[in-house]
Amino acid sequence: MxxxxxxxxxxxxxxxxxxxxxxxxxxxxxxxxxxxxxxxxxxxxxxxxxxxxxxxxxxxxxxxxxxxxxxxxxxxxxxxxSARLPGSLAPPPAARSSPSEIRALIEQIVSETARDSCCGALKKVAEFASYREENRRFLAGSDGFVEAIVQVMTRGGGSESEIEVLELAVTVLESILMENGVKERLTRRLLRSDRENCLSPIVSVLRSGRLASKIAAVRILDSIAVDNESKRSIAEMEDVLAESIRLLAAETDESLRDAVLSFLINLTVARSMKNQLVQLGLVPILASFISNQDSTGPTVERSLRLTQMVSTVAEGRQAMSEDAELTSSLVGRLMKLSKAGTEDAVAVLWSMCCVYGDSRAKERVSRSNGMTKVLLVMQSEEDAGVRRMCRDLVKVLRSGGNTVESGLVSYETRTTHIRHC
CATH class of the missing domain: 3.30.40.10 (Zinc/RING finger domain, C3HC4 (zinc finger))
Structure with missing residues (x-):
């Protein structure tokens, strides 16, 4: 009882x-x-x-x-x-450790020479960090703590417990990301000259970790992609992008999927990155999210944003042209999205029909009653650039021509420039 x-x-x-x-x-x-x-x-x-x-x-x-x-x-x-609560709610002993005890654990982590030998200390630190904000603030403010955890990740290993240590390390780092100065310190440590050695452990977690650890690893990568230089450094490690695409294709958890989509949106700024993602098979995956009626709102909106970004390169438009369902799905989503989502959907249709002059895309838009929906968007939209794209779409759909002159003009939307590439 x-x-x-x-x-x-x-x-x-x-x-x-x-x-x-x-x-x-x-x-x-x-x-x-x-x-x-x-x-x-x-x-x-x-x-x-x-x-x-x-x-x-x-x-x-x-x-x-x-x-x-x-x-x-x-x-x-x-x-x-605590005496009556399930174990998940009762604070573990390590969560109540004193600052001096935690400092001793940090020193132990720093002094060990292999990953697996500090597993026990890392577990206690992870419990301490998970309990309350004051604990996380204490860890973030401890001299050398962030650097010590990164050092653990880059050490040699090879034992069965190695992936567990890496998971504990990324979990601890993710838990203190929002504390002052942590992102900056992480960026400096993970994107130094030997960044491949620093990022490879995170890729290992993406490949072999548990669900929560994979989410933490993606959020760490997202947090250090702070400017064009850091984004380029991350993208140059092809395994990062390849594992991200694999997670989108293989994993069904919504939180992980949305974390990966957010990371790729943040990362994808250069033309070379967009082309690389297209080559890795991103477009069919995004198309499946957009066309799937069971996809949640955030997943659809993020998928549309990323689709719009890769539609600004010719390789992306070519891949979209080869997907039989994408154009019709975009039309079906119009008037059912947020303002930003509607803008992204219109921009993709404009890129396909007006810039690329894709006859198959225009036919699919027409068959899906796209003309009526585009006109409705044009009447309700306040953004001048989106209205101009809608007018171009209407002209192209009515005339059956390949492109329109104004379709070659650059339009500045809320998030990016859409150019004839």
Whole structure:
């Protein structure tokens, strides 16, 4: 009977994050008054959303403030209930370690010469980091901590526990990404002159890690892609892009898929990167997400953004022309998307029909009642560039011609320049 009580303890709804539905570790409140766990709302905002997830209200400000009162209440509830809670909610012993104990663990991690020999210490540090924000802030502020974890990742190994150590390392690093200065320190360490040795362990996690570790690894890569130089350095490691594409094709978890899509959107700025992604088979994967009616809104929107980006190169348009379903799916998505999604869908159709002059694409648009939908978008759209692309599409669809003159003019959309390439 006691065991049943332990398994059926009710978590107060106020303590659950509206996004993850887990007990909040670091509650923060938006200007709408709704409180979320910091990591969950941070990822929501960084993915491009400008609304409150719970209320769907537009956010005049994306700033949030710690909800200290709720944090204290959750902490007291966890402490008072720890004897009755399932193990996942009761704080592990390492989570209650003193600063001096954690410093000793860090010194142990630094002093070891092989990855697998510091596995136990890393586990305790990971437990400590997972418990609460103060712990993560302490680790991030500890001199040499980030550098020590990166050093662990680049050491030699070879034992069966090597991948476990790498997973622990990326999990710890991902947990402190939002702390001051961490991204900058990670960028310096991971993208130094021997970056292949630094990024290879992350690729190993993408290839062989568990789901949560793969997500953490993708977020680390995304966080260090801060400028054109860092993005180029990451893309030059072909295994990074190849593993990212493989994850999109093979994995069905929505969180991992969206993390990879966000990373590729951030990374893909140069023409060479776009061509490389096309060669790796990105376009058919994106087309499948767009055409799949079971795809969630964020997945479709990110897939459209990435499709629009690769449609600016001739190789991308050629690959899209060969996909029988993509054009019709784009038309079907019109008027059912956010403003940004509609803009991206129109830009892709414009690239296919007006710039590339693809007769098959124009035929598919016409068969899908595309003319009517494009006219509706043109009437409702405020952006001048999108309206001009719609007019070009209408002219091409009516005339059956290959291109229109204004289709060779550059249009600046909200995110990129669409050029005749």
């Amino acid at each position: 006691g065991r049943e009580e332990q398994l059926h303890i009710t978590v107060p709804s106020l303590f659950r994050c509206p996004i993850s539905l887990d007990v909040m570790k670091s509650p923060v409140s938006l200007c709408t008054g709704v409180t979320y766990d910091r990591s969950s709302i941070q990822r929501w905002l960084e993915s491009g959303h400008q609304t409150c997830p719970a209320t769907n209200q537009p956010l005049p400000s994306t700033d949030f403030v710690p909800n200290l009162t709720l944090h204290r209440l959750i902490h007291l509830w966890v402490q008072s209930s």
